[in-house]
Amino acid sequence: MKNKEAPGMSLIVKSVTRLTAGLILIYGIYIVFRGHIGPGGGFAGGVIIALSLVHLMLAFGKDVVLKRLDEARGIIISSLGALAFLILGIVGFLGFKAPFLKERFEHFSAGLIPIYDVVIGVLVSSGLFITFLALVLLTGKREKK
């Protein structure tokens, strides 16, 4: 067993994760993008995206994921998502004299709702991931003492 010394779970779990994590991520993105015409949407899709990252973290250990997305970046991405949502809400009424959150763009289907979904997906996925990260990292600190 080559991977016995490496952090994370056994070879079987790692191999399966390598296959499935990408699929879960793509499925999450799919759910985000079809939220306006079917079941799903930003929140559900965002949760699935975050779960794919959590899945990677469980199988390969936390350093593999933290190299790509750490806490600071997660906070920045989630607040960017929130800001983008607010800006989308404001654009409607600053430029076109309509009420807050009113859609004024004729997107190919369902107006602004797909864009809202994407923004919420970004916010929820990064937010959920940093929540998980906070829980994991805090217990790590306590164990060291």
Add this chain to the structure above:
Amino acid sequence: MKLLIFFSLIPLFTAFLIVLLGRLRNQAVLLVTAMSVYLMKIVNASGVVIYKISGWSIPLGVCLVADGLTVFMLCIVNLVALLVIIYSCQYMRGFTDKWKFYSLFMLMLAGMNGIIISGDLFNLYIFLEVASIAAYALVAFGIEPEDLEASFKYAIMGAIASVFILLGIALLYSYTSTLNMADIALIVSGNPGSVLVSFVSVLFLAGFGLKAALVPFHAWLPDAHSSAPSPVSAMLSGVFVKTLGLYALSRVFFNLFSISSGKVFFALMFFGVLSMVVGALLAMAQTDIKRMLAYSTISQVGYIAFAFGVGTPLAIAGGLFHILNHAASKSLLFLNAGAIEHATGTRDINKLGGLNQKIPLVGFTSLFGSMSISGVPPFGGFWSKLMIITAAVQAGHIVFSIVAILVSVLTLVYYLKFQSFVFFGKLRSGMKEDLKSLHFGMKFSMVVLAVICLLTGMVFLPQLKLALDSAVNALLVGNGYGAAVIIQ
């Protein structure tokens, strides 16, 4: 009326922008404060102002409503928030991760403004959660073990309160099939005397009562307020408890259910008097300044709840006026406590003394705050307590009025104890040289709040009277609130 949405938009926007930029100062609060003063003018001229989010007509979509009471509360909340932000710019220098503090602070402000302007019951609940969760995090900001314990306690109690409120909203929704507050008011007034409405009002009394720290539900407050950083305690005690607890309670009882007497109001009155007595007695025994102030908050919230429970126009006016006076004086006293801690490094009354020789400004301003809160004539607190007690006597609650007067004396006693132990007498040997100096921002906030304490009492300013009258009228119209909103 587009202005209304900005009250929660600007703080929300700033909260997330601070996360990105980190170094941004909080001019946004100034903007929101200026807006609330401007809104005061509009509402006085034209009555109720409505904003329909996304353009939906009223029972269908979410709407924002500004009437007299809304504007009154908005002015208090945003003024105190502005002064606290100015204070904390310098006070928070010793802490790490300041951007987290400011971001959470703005989220809390967004939540409070949202509660006040919301015209939709579920929306009110969401903003209540936003404000509460930000407050839990702010209480734990110092990350000492006792801070975390206080925050955890507060979070558990707050969650229980939220469950009560959510259950009440759910039952009310099943009864009326709408969440719009105006619509609920109309439907409930069409079917008076329903058992479900009484049950829901008991649930709300428990839920909002827990948020307002009325006595059987007060256990979280002293811990949370004494372990939070001082600017946060000033916010929590000065406006947070009143917005989440008393404003929401009075809005629901007076405008939605349009009840102004009966068993629920007797319960409110009883718990109010209980809070007054228990809060004052416990405050006398404290040696930590901030714990004493926290128990004093319980006692003063009791006065306001008692006033709402009496329910006559004069009593409501007294209660609302006491909200203003208490917001000014208690925020001032918490800022003073923060300044004392900043200068001397301790909050223990027994270890302090003679501070008037070293930091006379803190001594003067805290004297103003103490006198206002314990009801000494030239200050605002005297007039509001006088109004409450007069109204209670007129309504025939003689025993409760006598208790209220006695508690007022007790309040004076423990504030005089605080004054004499901390600011008068001999300077302690450890305090002779090494006192840290106070910065301009801290002094400025304390002086402005002290001036407000004095102004509310010295003269019945016509603007103040106008604002108070329109706030009282907003509550007294009862379910006329529903009709006024639906028409527009």
